[in-house]
Amino acid sequence: MKKLPFKVWGLLPAHIIMALTLIIPIGIVIAVSFSTKGAYGGFDFIFTTQAYQKLLFSLGWTGELEFNPQYLIIIGRTLLLALLTTIICLLISFPTAYYIARRPSFQKTLLIYLVTLPFWVSMIVRVYGWLIILGNEGAIEKTLRFAGIAENIDSLLFNNGAMLIGMVYSYVPLMILPIFASIEKLDGSLLEASHDLYGNRITTLWKVIVPLTKPGMMAGAILVFLPCLGTVLEPTLLGGGKNMMMGNLISNQFGASRDWPFGAAIAVLLMSLVLISLTIQGIRAARSERREIV
Amino acid sequence: MSSSTHDVKRYPGIGAFTVLFFAFLYLPIGVIVLYSFNASRLVTVWDGFSLKWYVAALKNHNLINAVQVSLSVAVVATVIATTVALLAALVLVRARNVRYKRMSETIVNLPLLLPEIVLAVAVLIFFSQLGLSNGIVKLMIAHTTFCIPFAFLPIRARLQGMSTDVEEAAADLYATKFTAFRRVTLPLILPGVFSGATLAFVISMDDFITSNLLNSGGATTLPVYIFSLIRQGVTPELNAISTMIIGISLLLAGLAFLFQRRRY
Numbered sequence: 001m002k003k004l005p006f007k008v009w010g011l012l013p014a015h016i017i018m019a020l021t022l023i024i025p026i027g028i029v030i031a032v033s034f035s036t037k038g039a040y041g042g043f044d045f046i047f048t049t050q051a052y053q054k055l056l057f058s059l060g061w062t063g064e065l066e067f068n069p070q071y072l073i074i075i076g077r078t079l080l081l082a083l084l085t086t087i088i089c090l091l092i093s094f095p096t097a098y099y100i101a102r103r104p105s106f107q108k109t110l111l112i113y114l115v116t117l118p119f120w121v122s123m124i125v126r127v128y129g130w131l132i133i134l135g136n137e138g139a140i141e142k143t144l145r146f147a148g149i150a151e152n153i154d155s156l157l158f159n160n161g162a163m164l165i166g167m168v169y170s171y172v173p174l175m176i177l178p179i180f181a182s183i184e185k186l187d188g189s190l191l192e193a194s195h196d197l198y199g200n201r202i203t204t205l206w207k208v209i210v211p212l213t214k215p216g217m218m219a220g221a222i223l224v225f226l227p228c229l230g231t232v233l234e235p236t237l238l239g240g241g242k243n244m245m246m247g248n249l250i251s252n253q254f255g256a257s258r259d260w261p262f263g264a265a266i267a268v269l270l271m272s273l274v275l276i277s278l279t280i281q282g283i284r285a286a287r288s289e290r291r292e293i294v
Numbered sequence: 295m296s297s298s299t300h301d302v303k304r305y306p307g308i309g310a311f312t313v314l315f316f317a318f319l320y321l322p323i324g325v326i327v328l329y330s331f332n333a334s335r336l337v338t339v340w341d342g343f344s345l346k347w348y349v350a351a352l353k354n355h356n357l358i359n360a361v362q363v364s365l366s367v368a369v370v371a372t373v374i375a376t377t378v379a380l381l382a383a384l385v386l387v388r389a390r391n392v393r394y395k396r397m398s399e400t401i402v403n404l405p406l407l408l409p410e411i412v413l414a415v416a417v418l419i420f421f422s423q424l425g426l427s428n429g430i431v432k433l434m435i436a437h438t439t440f441c442i443p444f445a446f447l448p449i450r451a452r453l454q455g456m457s458t459d460v461e462e463a464a465a466d467l468y469a470t471k472f473t474a475f476r477r478v479t480l481p482l483i484l485p486g487v488f489s490g491a492t493l494a495f496v497i498s499m500d501d502f503i504t505s506n507l508l509n510s511g512g513a514t515t516l517p518v519y520i521f522s523l524i525r526q527g528v529t530p531e532l533n534a535i536s537t538m539i540i541g542i543s544l545l546l547a548g549l550a551f552l553f554q555r556r557r558y
Contacts, residue, residue, distance in 0.1 A: 007389035014382040014402050021439040022404055025416035032419055095308040096315045120547040122500050124517045125536045128524055129322020230409025232503050247411050267415045274409055
């Protein structure tokens with residue numbers, strides 16, 4: 001037998017692991033999403049589109065299908081919160097990244113290190129911190145009461161706003177890093193040129209800085225938007241049972257309510273949303289690259 | 295520093311904004327650390343300084359058990375993922391005429407492209423079909439998969455930034471391929487391997503989504519155990535546990551930072 005060259009066997013372990021634990025299992029997930037729900041949880045491989053029908057319809061009293069928007073609302077909430085998180089992260093990250101990029105070298109290294117530092121701390125611990133801050137008798141409620149601003153405030157937890165704060169908090173460093181990188185690359189003489197041509201700060205910002213740092217913003221947007229679509233911890237801990245997102249809806253199908261085909265169907269839907277976003281971003285990036293060359 | 299009111303490079307107020315941003319970033323961490331020293335049983339009622347919750351936490355057997363599960367899963371996943379990623383990076387950066395190079399690279403990075411909850415559902419269903427029931431083995435396999443790209447990317451970056459001259463010199467001096475790798479290439483890319491392994495370890499220790507879905511008797515990891523505590527209600531002991539995790543994480547982050555600076 002001929003000895004396999006390194007360039008072949010070196011890749012084999014990674015590819016075998018990915019095939020066995022990822023590619024084949026995802027194929028099975030797609031198959032399960034078209035299967036029949038088992039009587040005691042699990043599933044039977046009998047073809048049906050029931051799981052996808054459940055996304056839109058529920059079984060009425062008389063056994064016919066009735067339109068039920070409950071899951072559409074969860075999907076809509078997921079998309080909306082992911083989009084809002086991305087926009088808020090962008091608004092927070094741009095000035096912060098700009099400020100950091102204009103600092104002297106040592107401060108720059110230190111501040112960027114401080115931006116990445118929370119990533120070392122367990123995500124669940126950081127989200128738990130917000131639970132204390134926003135919770136009943138929590139830090140914010142007490143401050144408001146102490147200051148006499150509000151006597152009785154509704155709980156700040158378990159609503160869309162709490163989830164939004166948690167998501168912005170968790171993912172904002174992923175937006176700062178690429179924007180910082182693109183601002184740092186910015187040629188200072190272009191800003192001086194804008195000044196020489198009587199551009200004020202606003203004009204310089206809109207006509208020079210923003211267009212030149214757009215690739216960084218796009219990269220940051222995709223880095224924040226995609227994990228937000230599949231996020232589980234923030235909706236589970238900060239959203240409560242009434243404000244679900246796709247991530248914890250999927251998770252629940254394999255625990256409490258146990259509808260595996262339905263869980264698989266939402267997982268397939270989530271995966272499709274992510275792949276569509278990645279494709280759109282890929283096409284946009286390729287197009288702007290071509291424009292730069294021309 | 296020269297500053298004129300018309301300097302278009304300076305935007306007033308963004309310094310203050312940045313300070314607020316960092317306050318936001320460190321607020322939850324600070325709140326947990328502060329309340330962990332609270333003597334009162336009620337989390338938000340301050341009743342003097344105390345270390346009793348730390349003592350209680352260190353005597354908690356479930357906690358120690360969860361730490362042991364997390365550590366053993368993370369060590370196994372890190373060792374396998376880093377080795378596999380190193381081999382893949384050597385082929386993808388160094389070998390010539392590799393067929394389907396772009397596709398191979400996408401396959402190695404696949405766990406980064408898909409939402410983790412989808413991967414978790416996929417391995418859950420797959421393991422149930424295989425009839426695999428050992429909780430810890432399931433976690434080790436699943437963690438290895440999603441750790442591979444995190445180990446791969448820093449190693450690849452290090453290899454790409456390195457010239458092949460020294461390796462060619464080693465070959466000219468009649469070093470075998472393996473000797474050249476062991477004595478020349480490996481020491482040079484060690485910082486990349488170290489970064490990759492650290493990242494894989496942290497990602498595995500921190501994982502909640504997969505570990506929670508695969509959670510079964512005896513295989514509860516630290517984040518999943520903390521989740522179960524949060525579900526039972528906010529307690530000062532939980533704050534003490536969280537503070538210890540924060541302390542250890544920041545210590546590791548500091549060590550990694552110092553190690554990197556010295557190496558590069």
